[in-house]
Amino acid sequence: MASLPGFFSTLFNLALPITLQNLLQTFINMLDTVMVGRLGSVEIAAVGLGNQIFFMLNMVLFGISSGGSIFFAQFWGKGDVASIRKTLGITLLLSLVVATVFFVGAAFFPATLIGLYSHDEQVIALGARYLQIAGLCYPFMAIGFAYQFSFRGTGHVRLPMVSTAAGLITNATANLLCIFGAQFTFGTVTIAIPALGVVGAAIATVLARIVECVITVSYSYTHHFESASHPRLLFSFDRKFFLRYIRIAVPVIINETIWGLGITVQNSIFSHAGTDAIASFNITGTISQLTWVFFIGMGNGASIILGKKVGAHQEAEARQYAYRFAWFMPLAAAFISLLLIPLSLLLPHLFNVAPHIIRQAQYMMYVLACSYPLNAFNMFFIVGLSRSGGDTVYGAVNDTLWMWCVALPLAACAAFLWHAEPYIIYLCLLSEQILKLTAGLLRLHSGKWLRNVTE
Numbered sequence: 001m002a003s004l005p006g007f008f009s010t011l012f013n014l015a016l017p018i019t020l021q022n023l024l025q026t027f028i029n030m031l032d033t034v035m036v037g038r039l040g041s042v043e044i045a046a047v048g049l050g051n052q053i054f055f056m057l058n059m060v061l062f063g064i065s066s067g068g069s070i071f072f073a074q075f076w077g078k079g080d081v082a083s084i085r086k087t088l089g090i091t092l093l094l095s096l097v098v099a100t101v102f103f104v105g106a107a108f109f110p111a112t113l114i115g116l117y118s119h120d121e122q123v124i125a126l127g128a129r130y131l132q133i134a135g136l137c138y139p140f141m142a143i144g145f146a147y148q149f150s151f152r153g154t155g156h157v158r159l160p161m162v163s164t165a166a167g168l169i170t171n172a173t174a175n176l177l178c179i180f181g182a183q184f185t186f187g188t189v190t191i192a193i194p195a196l197g198v199v200g201a202a203i204a205t206v207l208a209r210i211v212e213c214v215i216t217v218s219y220s221y222t223h224h225f226e227s228a229s230h231p232r233l234l235f236s237f238d239r240k241f242f243l244r245y246i247r248i249a250v251p252v253i254i255n256e257t258i259w260g261l262g263i264t265v266q267n268s269i270f271s272h273a274g275t276d277a278i279a280s281f282n283i284t285g286t287i288s289q290l291t292w293v294f295f296i297g298m299g300n301g302a303s304i305i306l307g308k309k310v311g312a313h314q315e316a317e318a319r320q321y322a323y324r325f326a327w328f329m330p331l332a333a334a335f336i337s338l339l340l341i342p343l344s345l346l347l348p349h350l351f352n353v354a355p356h357i358i359r360q361a362q363y364m365m366y367v368l369a370c371s372y373p374l375n376a377f378n379m380f381f382i383v384g385l386s387r388s389g390g391d392t393v394y395g396a397v398n399d400t401l402w403m404w405c406v407a408l409p410l411a412a413c414a415a416f417l418w419h420a421e422p423y424i425i426y427l428c429l430l431s432e433q434i435l436k437l438t439a440g441l442l443r444l445h446s447g448k449w450l451r452n453v454t455e
Contacts, residue, residue: 007324011301017157019297024164026289028171028208032201034286035175037351041279043198044353046126048282049117049271050202052264053131057102059260060253061142064094065149067249069300070387072153072227073307074454081226083241083454084154088227089234090245091146094253099142106135117264118271118278126198133202137209144213147220150227152304159219167212174204248392248453255382255396262403266411266429270422273415277422280360283351284426287361288368291339295379298329302384310389310452318389318450325380326444333376337369363423367430374433381440390451391443398439402432 032051036043068091075083105113110128118124148160176182178200182193196203220228237245270278302325309318344362351358378399386395410428414420420428443449 007321010305011298014152014155014157014304015297015301017161017297018152018300019294021157021161021164022293022296023290024161024168026293028164028168028205031168031171031175032205034350035179036198036201037283037353039179039197039352041275041353041357042120042122043126044279044282044351045118045120045123045271045275046114046198047130047201048278049114049123049267050127050130050134050198052117052267053102053106053113054134056257056260056264057099057138057141059256059263060098060102061095061145063253063256064098064249065091065145066256066383066387067091067245067252067392068146069149069153069303070248070252070307070390070392070453071245072150073304073388074311074390074452076154077308077311078454080454082233084150084227085229085233086237086241087245088146088150088229089231089237090242091149092143092234095142095146096139099138103135103138106131106138110135117268118275120275123275130198130202133199134205137206140209140213144209144216147216147228151216151220151225152300153307154226155304156220156225159216159225163212163215163219166215167208170211171204171208174207175201178203244453248390251392251396252387255392255399258396258400259403262400262408265408269408269411269415269425273422273425276354276357277360277415277425279353280357280364280422281426283347283353283357283361284364284368287343287347287350288340288365290343291336292375294336295329295333295376296383298325298332298376299379299383302329302380303388305388306384307388310450311454313452315450319447322385322444322449325384326377326441329376329380330373333372337372340365340369340372360422363421364426367423367427371430371433374437378433378436378440381436381444385440385444385449389449390453391449394443394449398436398443402435402439406435407432 032047036047068087071087072084075081075087110131111124114124114127114131118127144163148163151157151159177193178196179198180200181195184191217228267278267281270281302321306318306321306325309315309321344365347358347361348355382395382399386392386398407429410431411425414425414428418424
């Protein structure tokens with residue numbers, strides 16, 4: 001068993017690149033919202049709702065790749081590279097099928113999809129234009145996701161960070177040029193780029209995702225990463241291997257899909273509560289992601305460490321590591337939540353919206369700060385513990401049951417029956433965290449979360 005300094009050294013070596021990658025990924029998503037936010041609240045709502053379809057795809061792809069990551073980490077601990085490649089092949093296949101379905105929806109039915117979240121005709125029209133173009137990047141996302149998760153599981157955590165940084169630079173540059181327009185003069189020749197607004201933000205997103213995918217895949221093959229192999233080896237899995245993958249991964253895929261649907265229902269509740277309410281909700285989500293990325297990194301780092309221990313048959317160490325994560329993440333969250341307070345004071349300088357929208361967003365951030373330690377433990381339990389240990393069914397039930405049976409009905413009552421202010425609706429949504437924490441602690445102490453899926 002590693003000492004505490006050794007434990008934290010291992011964790012941070014894995015978690016920090018993942019944290020930085022997610023921070024950069026957050027900036028990519030945030031740039032559209034912040035830059036479009038300079039145009040007004042309708043534009044914020046349109047891009048926010050357009051990104052809900054992106055978010056749903058993101059959740060399904062995350063579920064598929066997370067299901068694969070259980071095998072990546074445990075096979076890596078076992079030293080079985082051939083099975084890692086087969087797992088990547090299955091992950092790629094499933095991801096591309098799902099991305100194609102979402103692409104067709106975004107390309108041919110954008111207004112219908114945006115209309116699920118809002119009745120505001122202006123928001124629907126702008127959101128549909130954004131979605132139709134942004135959908136072009138979905139296949140590239142699918143490929144990038146699958147490869148990046150395979151690299152994380154095998155210890156190559158820096159490449160995803162670098163490729164995402166390139167995507168951020170691409171997005172920022174293209175946003176500046178395409179959203180607000182630009183003019184360049186070269187001698188007697190003048191090149192003018194029109195201000196495309198919401199459409200420009202969508203173009204920038206597509207370019208960023210393409211750059212990120214190309215760098216991820218090309219670098220891994222030129223540098224001979226273990227999982228980056230010939231398609232013949234990637235897709236050489238047989239029926240037995242595929243069914244084993246499905247048995248473990250499907251609960252994760254269902255988990256992320258149902259959880260993602262829950263998030264879209266949250267957005268729908270705020271959208272139907274009013275354009276101002278959804279604008280304040282989107283602002284809160286955009287800013288809070290800046291601090292939450294630390295726990296995404298920690299959760300994924302824990303998953304890699306624990307999964308490798310389980311695959312190497314070091315069960316006793318895996319259990320001891322799990323307890324260390326269980327107290328460390330909530331403690332860290334208590335300190336990091338304090339950053340939300342000064343960040344809330346920056347909102348008037350970042351978003352060109354009415355003062356009452358800013359005020360509601362600030363109230364939401366104060367509520368979120370109080371919930372952070374609970375959220376952090378639950379992130380560790382679902383992503384770091386249940387999935388690395390192969391306990392995917394219990395993790396899926398705990399992650400979705402309380403959302404759908406408690407938080408969403410309570411928030412709907414607050415919005416439509418009690419006509420509560422937006423921050424009260426938000427408080428109702430966070431009520432699930434206490435129930436998740438209780439169920440997670442019980443499972444952790446029982447020890448039933450630990451299962452070796454490689455055998």
